[in-house]
Amino acid sequence: MEKENMSEENSLQIKRHSLSHVMAAAIKELYPEAKFAIGPAINNGFYYDIDFGDTKITTNDFKKMEKKMAYLIKQNLKFEQREENINEALKKAHDNCEIYKEELISDLKKEGQESVSIYKLGNFEDLCRGPHIDNTNKIKAGSFKLHKLAGAYWRGDENNKMLTRIYALAFEDKEGLTKHLNLIKEAEKRDHRKLGKELDLFCFSDLVGPGLPMFTPKGVVIIDELRKHIEDVCRGYGFEKVITPHLAKIDLYETSGHAKKFSDELFRVSSIKGHEFVMKPVQCPHQTQIYASKQRSYRDLPIRYMESEKQYRAEKTGEVGGLSRVYAITVEDGHSFCTVDQVKQEIVNMVKIIKEFYSALGLWGNHWVSLSVRDYSHPEKYIGEEKDWDTCERMLEEISEEMNLKAIRKEGEAALYGPKLDFMFKDSLGKEIQIPTVQVDFATPKRFNLVYTDKNGQEQSPVMVHRAILGSYERFLSLLIEHFAGAFPIWLSPVQVKLISVSENHSEACHNISDKFKSENIRVEIDDSNETVGNKIRKATQEKIPYLLVIGDKEADGKMLSVRERGSADTKEISTTDFISKVKEEIENKKV
C-alpha cells in the first residue's frame, strides 16, 4: 500500500517538474529576455527561479502566463531528451546569455562531466536530468495554477542577485487542485493567530516582546481545562504533580547533557550581584533532583512525577510567531522512575493515558504509531548497553502486539538513550501531528547517580521512562484552534452558554438565569447590550459559543428556554432543568 502511494506520488512529482518546463517555455515566449535558474518540483507543485531583468512581475501577470501554458500544452508537445557535449552546451548557454545555466554547466564540467542532459519542449530547451512525462497531453486541463511570488537569491546566497521565484500548485487533475485550494482557504480561516485574536484567547505586547504570549481569561480557561484533564487522567495511573523553578545552575545541564545539546538555545541569567543561572530548556533534570532529594527503596518505586511549567528556549528571533514557535513554552512533562521489571507496565499505562486523553478530543483512531528503534548499522550513535536496548525494543514490540497498536518499526528513529513509541494523529485538515511519545531511558539516572535500594540492600539505578501527552500547551492550543476551527468541544469552550436579552427589560432575567448556570459550574456570559437581537446572535455565532439562549418575555421566569445550538439556525424550546442536565452531561462526558 505504502509502495503504491510512493509510485503515484512519484508520477505526480514528474508531472510537476514537467510543468515547470512548460511554465519556463511559456515565459520565454512572453519575456524573451528572461534568464532561467532552477525549477524543481516541490510539495503540492513546483517553482522556477527566473531573472526578469528590469521587468517587474506581479501576480497580475499570472493569467497571461497560465494562458500561454495552456496553449503550449494543447500542442501535444513532446519532451525530447538528448545528451550534449558539455563544451557545446556551455557555448550555447553563453551565446544565449543564459548566465545561470552557464554557471551550472561550468560546475558540472569542473566535476569532470563530459556531457549534459538537455530536454527540448517545442522551441524551449533546458538543462535537465529529468525524468519527464513524454508529452504535454498527459497534463489535464485545470490541474495547475500559478500561486505566489517570492524573492530568492541565486543559489540561496544573499551576496548573489535576487531572482523572482514563481510558485505554482499542480495536481493530477482539476479536482485535486480544487481540493487543495479549498484546504488552503480553510487553513487560512482556521489560522490560530487569526482565530486566537478573534476569540480573544491570547495576545502579544510590544513592551513584553515577541515569542512571549500572554494568555487572556478565555485562553486560560482552555489551558486550565486541558491541564485539569491531563492531571486527572495521569493521577489515575499514579502520577503525582511536582513544581520546579525556571532557573538552575548550568551544572544541572552539564550533568544531563542538555548544556551541550541546547547550547545555542540557552537563555543565560545574571544579576549585578553576580548570580549566574540558565533558564531550563527541558523539565527532566529538575525532576531527577526531586527523586534525588530522599533515599528511595524498591518499595517506593515506581515514582511518577508530572509537571506543567514553562521552559525557555532562545529560538531565532526571525522564527518566533503565533503560538507555534515561542520562547516561553509550557510543557506538560512526566517521568516514571522504576525498576527494569516495572518498565513494561509503566509504558502500558502511558499508552493508556495517551488513548484516554486523545479520545476525549475525538482524535484517537485516526492515528498510527511508530516503534522507533536503533539504526542497527550504526550502534555507535547510541548510548547504553546492547542488552538493555534489545530488552526494551522487544518490550515495545510486545506492547504494540498486546495493545493492538499496529506500530510500524522505524529503524534509526530511536532517541539517543533508548527506543520509543511515537503517536501520529491527523487533524481535521489531514495535517499530521506528532506529539505523544513514550521513551525508555537508562542513561539519565546513571548520569545523575540516582539510586534505590533493592530487596537485598544493594544500590541500583532506576530506569527513567519519559512521556509526553499533549507536549506544550502553546502548540497544542494552536493545533486545537485549527482542528476545531475555534468551535471547541463544550468542555473546553471558554463560554459554554451565552444569554442574549431581547430588550432592556430582560436584562435582570438574564442575570437570574446566569446565576443559576454559574451555581451549576456552567460558564456563561450575558449580552444585554442595546444592539438588535439579530446582531447579538451574529456576534455570539462568530464567538463559536456552543449554546445561545435568547431571553425574552416567554423565558423571563426562567422555566423554559429558547436554545440555539452551535451550527444550527433553529431554535428549540427546552425546560431550564432539562437544559442544565443536558449541558452538564455533555461537559462531564467531554462530548466532541
Next chain:
Amino acid sequence: MEKENMSEENSLQIKRHSLSHVMAAAIKELYPEAKFAIGPAINNGFYYDIDFGDTKITTNDFKKMEKKMAYLIKQNLKFEQREENINEALKKAHDNCEIYKEELISDLKKEGQESVSIYKLGNFEDLCRGPHIDNTNKIKAGSFKLHKLAGAYWRGDENNKMLTRIYALAFEDKEGLTKHLNLIKEAEKRDHRKLGKELDLFCFSDLVGPGLPMFTPKGVVIIDELRKHIEDVCRGYGFEKVITPHLAKIDLYETSGHAKKFSDELFRVSSIKGHEFVMKPVQCPHQTQIYASKQRSYRDLPIRYMESEKQYRAEKTGEVGGLSRVYAITVEDGHSFCTVDQVKQEIVNMVKIIKEFYSALGLWGNHWVSLSVRDYSHPEKYIGEEKDWDTCERMLEEISEEMNLKAIRKEGEAALYGPKLDFMFKDSLGKEIQIPTVQVDFATPKRFNLVYTDKNGQEQSPVMVHRAILGSYERFLSLLIEHFAGAFPIWLSPVQVKLISVSENHSEACHNISDKFKSENIRVEIDDSNETVGNKIRKATQEKIPYLLVIGDKEADGKMLSVRERGSADTKEISTTDFISKVKEEIENKKV
C-alpha cells in the same frame, strides 16, 4: 492602651540594660583582663560585646557568670550616676586599658562634649547615658538567662577586632522568661525548614542552586489546594485568571517604574543569539498589557485579573534560605481595572475575599487593619492628584466604618501611588504576619496609557486596584507550616487518611478500602510494610496525618473502621460510610 504598653515596655528595656551592666560587673570579677565595648538592651533581652583577650569563652562558662550575677543582684547594689570631666574619664579609661571605652570617649570629645555620664554599680564603673533602675533589688530571681554566643566586629567593621558577644534573655520575672523559652523551643520545633524536610514538602538541590525550591508531590498538594481555594473565592467576585510569561523586555519595567525600583534585584536574560530580556520582578505590568490588548468600553469594566505565577528577584546570595527568602517567588496577584465610581465596591469585594480566605484558615478575627495614608507634611513623596488622594482616603475610611474593620490610620504608610488597607494577622506563636493588602493606584494606568471609552465616547484612564491575598505561596507555606506546626487542616493535608495494615494478610483489604476513599476524592496512603503496628502508628503520627485507620481482621471486610484522630491516642469504631461522610464534610467545610 497602646501607650500603657509602651511604658511597660520601656521599664522592661531599662531593666534589660541594667542587667547588661550587672553581667559586665560579674564578668569583670571573673575575668579581670576583660575589656568592654558596648552592651545595649534589645528585643527579649540584652547583649554585651567583650574582648576576652586570649581567653576562649564557651556556653559552659554561662553558669558561672549567671551565678556571679545572682550574687551581685542579692547585694542590693545601687546604680549611681555621676558626670565626669571628659579628660579625666579618658585618662582613667586609658590607665585601665579599657581601649574600647577610650575610643568611645575620645569620639565624644571630638564632638565637643566636655563631660561624660558614668554609672557605678558596686566596684564596676561604666560609661553610660542611662537610664537605669535604681537598685539591683528590682531584678527578680530567675528573670534572665545567658542565651548564646556570637562573634561581632568592633563597631561592625570587619577590619576591626572580632569581639565576643554574649546574648542574654531577660523578662519581668521567671514566668516571663519561661514563657519565652517555651516559645523558642516551640518555634524551633515548628521551623518550616525542619518540618518541610520531615514532611517532605519541598527540597533543594546543589545542582539547581540555593533560593530555588522544588516542590515535591506533598508540597504541591498544599499549594494546589490554596490556589484552588483562592481562585474559587476570587472567581465569585468576578476575577478571571490570566497567565503571563516570566520574561519581558526591559521597556516594560522602564514604563512601569520597576526597572528603577528593582534595579539591583533584576535578573538579566540573554542568549548568544542576541536576545535581551529581564525576568519579571512583579506581575502588574504584564497584566496591564492584557488590558491593553483590546479596546475597552465602560461596559466592560471592572475587568479583574488574577494570576499565580513565579516572579524572580536577585536577592543577596547570603540572604536566601528556606522558603522565606527565595529567588523564585510564586505570587498570587490580582488587579481590578475600573472606573472611579467602581473603586469602592471593588475594595469592598477584596476585603470580603480576604475575610473569606483567612476565615478558612482560622486566622480571621485575630487581626488588625492599617489604613495607610499619606504623610501630609511631605506631599512631594507621592504621585497623583491631591483630589484623587482625598477621595480615596475618604473611601477607605467609609469602608472601614461600614465593614466594621476598625482600621487604624497610619500616616506616611501609603504606597507611592495611593492609600491602602493592610491586614495584620497573628500566628499561633503570636508572631505578626502582614500579608493581605488592597491598594488604589491612579498612576500605573496613566503610565501605560490604558484607556476605556466612557458613555460619551470619550477616552478615560481606568483606576487600577491592586490586591494581595496570600502573597507568595513560598512564604505563605512557610507561615502555614509554622502556624499549624505541620498539622494542617484536613483540606490542606497532603495525606488525609492513612491505612495501616495489622499484618501481611491485611494488605489487600487496605488496597480495597483505599480505592473506595480515592473514588470519593479523599487523599489516602497505605502503610502495609512489615514493621510493627506500633511503629507504623508512630511514623504516621510524626507525619501529622489527620486520620489513621488500623486495618486488621475486624476491618478487613471494609464495613467498620478503627479510627485514630490526630492528637488523640484513642481509637474509635465507626462505619466506613459514616467515616467517609464525616471526612468529606470536614474537607468541604474546610474545618480548621
